[in-house]
Amino acid sequence: MVTALPRSRRAAAPARRAPGAASDDGALLVAIALGDEEATRAFVHRHGPQVFGLAMTLCRDRSLAEDVAQRTFERAWRHAASFDGERASARTWLLTITRRLAIDELRRRRPSPVAPDDLTALLAPSTADTEGAGLAGVERARVTAALAELPDEQRRAVVMAALGGLSAREVAEVEGVPLGTAKTRVRLGLRKLRATLSREVDDG
Amino acid sequence: MVDEGRAPTSPEACAAVRESLELLALDALDAAEEAAVRAHLTTCAGCRAELERLTDVVAELLAEAPALVAPADLADRVVAATLAGGPQAGAAGSEPAAGVRARGGVRRWVVGAVAAAALVAGGLVGAVVGRATSGGGEAAGPRAEVTYEVRTGTLVASSGVETGSVVLTAGERPTLVMRLDHVAAGVAYGCAVRTTDGEVVEVGSWTPADTTDTTWAVPVDDAVVHATEVLLTGPGGLTLASAALT
Numbered sequence: 001m002v003t004a005l006p007r008s009r010r011a012a013a014p015a016r017r018a019p020g021a022a023s024d025d026g027a028l029l030v031a032i033a034l035g036d037e038e039a040t041r042a043f044v045h046r047h048g049p050q051v052f053g054l055a056m057t058l059c060r061d062r063s064l065a066e067d068v069a070q071r072t073f074e075r076a077w078r079h080a081a082s083f084d085g086e087r088a089s090a091r092t093w094l095l096t097i098t099r100r101l102a103i104d105e106l107r108r109r110r111p112s113p114v115a116p117d118d119l120t121a122l123l124a125p126s127t128a129d130t131e132g133a134g135l136a137g138v139e140r141a142r143v144t145a146a147l148a149e150l151p152d153e154q155r156r157a158v159v160m161a162a163l164g165g166l167s168a169r170e171v172a173e174v175e176g177v178p179l180g181t182a183k184t185r186v187r188l189g190l191r192k193l194r195a196t197l198s199r200e201v202d203d204g
Numbered sequence: 205m206v207d208e209g210r211a212p213t214s215p216e217a218c219a220a221v222r223e224s225l226e227l228l229a230l231d232a233l234d235a236a237e238e239a240a241v242r243a244h245l246t247t248c249a250g251c252r253a254e255l256e257r258l259t260d261v262v263a264e265l266l267a268e269a270p271a272l273v274a275p276a277d278l279a280d281r282v283v284a285a286t287l288a289g290g291p292q293a294g295a296a297g298s299e300p301a302a303g304v305r306a307r308g309g310v311r312r313w314v315v316g317a318v319a320a321a322a323l324v325a326g327g328l329v330g331a332v333v334g335r336a337t338s339g340g341g342e343a344a345g346p347r348a349e350v351t352y353e354v355r356t357g358t359l360v361a362s363s364g365v366e367t368g369s370v371v372l373t374a375g376e377r378p379t380l381v382m383r384l385d386h387v388a389a390g391v392a393y394g395c396a397v398r399t400t401d402g403e404v405v406e407v408g409s410w411t412p413a414d415t416t417d418t419t420w421a422v423p424v425d426d427a428v429v430h431a432t433e434v435l436l437t438g439p440g441g442l443t444l445a446s447a448a449l450t
């Protein structure tokens with residue numbers, strides 16, 4: 001029989017498992033670290049669309065993106081025990097892995113830089129109905145708003161580097177500006193983004 | 205850009221490197237520029253910390269990419285490459301196998317323990333040590349060692365039928381994992397534990413989205429870690445099954 005307990009005696013656990021709730025990702029990762037297959041499947045199911053979406057955005061090649069997505073989860077599995085939920089959400093952590101793997105592949109293959117037209121697609125809203133869409137949407141709106149505050153040329157430079165996987169040299173090439181100018185746009189854009197995002201955190 | 209004529213961690217060297225950290229956080233530097241900045245970072249904790257903060261901003265930006273329907277077999281492929289096939293079965297370009305083999309053995313042992321718990325009343329006691337490098341594949345960081353003490357139990361309904369299993373880990377990030385053989389979608393299941401002094405502590409509740417949603421993992425606090433029994437409750441607080449932890 002479950003007795004009613006004062007709040008302080010309750011376990012420090014989320015009250016329920018809302019679909020897509022990030023709060024139990026850490027627990028899921030502990031289960032994954034322990035070799036739990038169902039936990040692994042649940043984790044892939046929850047984060048697969050965002051991971052695959054980023055992989056496609058960066059790689060623009062379906063089979064390469066599928067490979068990058070799979071390797072992202074393999075790496076997450078290997079590092080599950082060292083995931084630090086205090087520092088980043090599991091989703092952010094996964095996406096960082098995805099980007100690392102995709103950029104390593106892209107740099108190896110040396111593709112031609114993305115045309116500026118592709119930027120529209122890069123920032124297009126999600127159409128996939130993902131399990132974590134609600135939560136991802138909230139975080140995303142915050143970043144989208146911060147991006148919108150940047151001057152156009154800085155926003156384009158930051159997005160091309162972050163989501164297009166372009167180097168400063170490639171940004172310069174695509175935008176038809178000197179390398180130093182491209183570097184300055186990336187630098188100032190990311191600085192401003194950081195200031196905006198941390199200001200929001202401070203405001204609560 | 206780093207002027208090699210300056211002392212590695214002089215204020216001038218830091219100021220020069222700081223001009224490149226945003227670009228490094230975005231992997232936007234050429235190889236030679238990146239090597240020069242990284243050389244400074246090996247000797248300068250201040251600039252490393254600054255890079256880490258910028259990297260966090262970039263990580264947040266990644267959520268801007270659109271979510272897409274993932275390949276239907278993605279989970280199968282991940283499971284095949286990790287749990288089923290072990291590290292050697294991974295896709296080309298996987299991690300070096302060195303630190304992984306030892307860990308894979310540990311994982312298999314734990315999976316075996318969970319399976320055994322479903323068959324043998326009483327479960328198993330053990331300590332599991334997992335080793336992993338920290339971070340998500342960024343530059344090699346310090347090695348982290350995580351220890352799990354694992355206790356397991358079989359969930360048995362009042363009718364005597366086995367309905368699932370539980371795993372309770374102690375140590376870093378204590379966690380309770382509950383697995384039911386069958387679940388009803390949309391029903392709120394509750395979980396509570398009996399502590400060593402006989403008190404019942406509520407852990408939380410869980411509503412499966414569908415009938416395949418049979419596993420629930422939840423972080424727990426110290427009051428729960430030394431529990432002797434795990435209770436599964438249904439709507440209205442009715443106890444459906446219990447598992448003795450050993």
Ligand SMILES: [Zn+2]
Nearest residue numbers: 218248250251
């Ligand atoms: Zn420095």
